[in-house]
Amino acid sequence: MARYFLTTAIDYVNSRPHLGTAYEKITADVIARYKRLSGFETHFLMGNDEHSQNVYRRARELGEEPLAYCDRMAQEFREVWARLEISFDDFIRTTEPRHRAGVTRMIERMEAAGDLYEGFYEGPYCVSCEAFKQEKDLVDGLCPIHMTKPDWIREKNHFFRLSKYQARLQAHFDAHPEFLVPEVRRNEILRLLEGGLEDISISRAGQHWGIPLPHDPSSVVYVWADALINYASAVGYGGDEQLFRAWWPANLHVIGKDITRFHCVIWPAMLMSAGLELPRQVFGHGWVHFKGQKMSKSLGTVLEPLEAADRFGPDPLRLYLVKEIPYGNDGDFSWERFEERYNVDLANNLGNLVSRVAAMVDKYRNGVLVAPAAGPGRLAQVAAEAAAAYGTAMDGFALHEGAAAAFRLIDATNEYIAETQPWALAKDPGRSAELDLALHDAAEAVRVAAVLLQPIMPVSAVEILRRVGGTGTTTEPRIADAAWRNAARTIIKGEPLWPRLEAPKSTPSQGARQS
Numbered sequence: 001m002a003r004y005f006l007t008t009a010i011d012y013v014n015s016r017p018h019l020g021t022a023y024e025k026i027t028a029d030v031i032a033r034y035k036r037l038s039g040f041e042t043h044f045l046m047g048n049d050e051h052s053q054n055v056y057r058r059a060r061e062l063g064e065e066p067l068a069y070c071d072r073m074a075q076e077f078r079e080v081w082a083r084l085e086i087s088f089d090d091f092i093r094t095t096e097p098r099h100r101a102g103v104t105r106m107i108e109r110m111e112a113a114g115d116l117y118e119g120f121y122e123g124p125y126c127v128s129c130e131a132f133k134q135e136k137d138l139v140d141g142l143c144p145i146h147m148t149k150p151d152w153i154r155e156k157n158h159f160f161r162l163s164k165y166q167a168r169l170q171a172h173f174d175a176h177p178e179f180l181v182p183e184v185r186r187n188e189i190l191r192l193l194e195g196g197l198e199d200i201s202i203s204r205a206g207q208h209w210g211i212p213l214p215h216d217p218s219s220v221v222y223v224w225a226d227a228l229i230n231y232a233s234a235v236g237y238g239g240d241e242q243l244f245r246a247w248w249p250a251n252l253h254v255i256g257k258d259i260t261r262f263h264c265v266i267w268p269a270m271l272m273s274a275g276l277e278l279p280r281q282v283f284g285h286g287w288v289h290f291k292g293q294k295m296s297k298s299l300g301t302v303l304e305p306l307e308a309a310d311r312f313g314p315d316p317l318r319l320y321l322v323k324e325i326p327y328g329n330d331g332d333f334s335w336e337r338f339e340e341r342y343n344v345d346l347a348n349n350l351g352n353l354v355s356r357v358a359a360m361v362d363k364y365r366n367g368v369l370v371a372p373a374a375g376p377g378r379l380a381q382v383a384a385e386a387a388a389a390y391g392t393a394m395d396g397f398a399l400h401e402g403a404a405a406a407f408r409l410i411d412a413t414n415e416y417i418a419e420t421q422p423w424a425l426a427k428d429p430g431r432s433a434e435l436d437l438a439l440h441d442a443a444e445a446v447r448v449a450a451v452l453l454q455p456i457m458p459v460s461a462v463e464i465l466r467r468v469g470g471t472g473t474t475t476e477p478r479i480a481d482a483a484w485r486n487a488a489r490t491i492i493k494g495e496p497l498w499p500r501l502e503a504p505k506s507t508p509s510q511g512a513r514q515s
């Protein structure tokens with residue numbers, strides 16, 4: 001079976017997950033579930049980035065031991081991800097021994113390649129970015145991302161000969177246009193490469209919260225070098241060679257657009273230096289804003305993803321984020337818009353369709369459908385087209401188009417019911433075969449749509465399949481299950497999946513919280 005190894009950025013744990021970080025995990029989860037649906041043996045890695053100065057400071061502020069604090073936060077992160085139905089296969093923390101082994105091995109390899117040297121660093125350092133900045137990166141003396149004044153640091157550091165890899169990186173980008181998508185991110189990095197690369201500091205002096213540099217244990221490995229190596233250490237680098245051979249290189253790193261330089265310049269150069277293969281692809285997604293405002297932990301405008309999940313379950317939030325934001329672009333979340341989409345897409349459209357089909361099958365056929373002799377009818381073609389468009393979109397990470405394709409089938413099914421008017425057919429015993437066909441095909445179209453929506457709405461898709469799928473329905477569908485089935489089945493009635501919100505005006509008072 002073909003394998004697919006994908007990762008997300010690992011999160012700083014100085015505060016809880018917010019909708020922005022959840023957006024990344026949800027969209028990566030949709031890709032992971034789509035790969036499983038498509039038959040890949042999938043390994044989906046997530047984790048926490050713990051060796052940041054901010055994490056250390058936050059723990060101290062709370063009077064906690066940094067490691068105990070990180071243990072607690074790991075629990076909290078895992079709980080949030082579980083509530084959002086994120087199906088990760090592994091969760092790495094950078095304080096784990098397996099990670100330390102991987103970092104030590106990679107730094108040793110880079111040292112052995114002659115790529116590390118001692119030097120002196122003086123310049124601005126943004127602790128929120130955990131990045132050495134250049135004066136030209138600052139706007140009015142502030143970090144443009146966090147709007148804070150960077151620290152000025154002077155320290156003896158170990159440098160990595162990043163400049164040595166400029167030509168090889170350029171060649172890699174030329175040979176692999178798919179390496180960094182979408183195109184807009186690739187262009188940013190190409191411009192950066194054209195501007196020339198400078199060597200970078202790869203250690204921090206005088207700190208002990210981190211992984212000691214193998215050849216100078218008085219320093220720790222710079223937190224970004226440490227963090228990037230998680231992708232390799234999680235699959236055995238420096239510990240379990242067999243596991244590493246099985247999964248490396250990663251097929252996909254899903255990351256935010258603010259950290260493409262780390263993933264597409266520094267990380268590939270580190271891998272080249274250590275003699276390892278590069279990941280096949282990096283996807284740099286856009287940012288989610290909250291009511292048009294930038295959402296970030298350090299700016300204090302965050303939305304707790306659980307708030308939406310607590311009120312409606314994970315699926316409406318997942319659908320909103322996937323369907324309403326073209327993947328790769330920036331997007332916005334507001335309660336008004338979220339509730340509007342909930343009513344339109346879920347309560348009035350998909351939810352109502354599932355209920356109507358079940359109610360009609362119950363009323364006119366006692367819940368039992370036969371395989372119509374005259375079938376399949378015209379919806380089969382619509383379903384085949386939707387499934388094909390969905391596959392193309394999802395393979396190209398156009399997740400929003402994948403969702404839209406599934407909803408085209410749902411819309412067409414609603415229209416089909418309006419046109420065939422099963423309630424009128426039911427009045428005429430002479431049109432019994434037509435009624436069989438109309439009910440069967442409406443139920444079958446809903447089943448196909450549920451298979452396509454499974455990566456996006458895993459909980460409700462399985463429930464819809466249970467209601468309309470009949471025998472042979474599994475809780476883990478495969479893409480082959482999206483093929484039309486002319487088959488007898490029993491339809492199960494149930495509670496409305498998404499009750500309509502009657503007065504969609506509420507903005508919960510706790511909508512924007514201080515982190």
Ligand code: MSP
Binds near residue numbers: 009010012
């Ligand atoms: N620890 C680093 C990543 C190391 S990966 C080797 C980091 N952590 S973070 O917690 O600040 O961000 C984690 C991920 O969430 C990043 O990919 C970042 O781009 C993403 N996002 C943070 N805020 C976001 C939004 N408001 N919207 C979308 N994604 C956002 O960076």
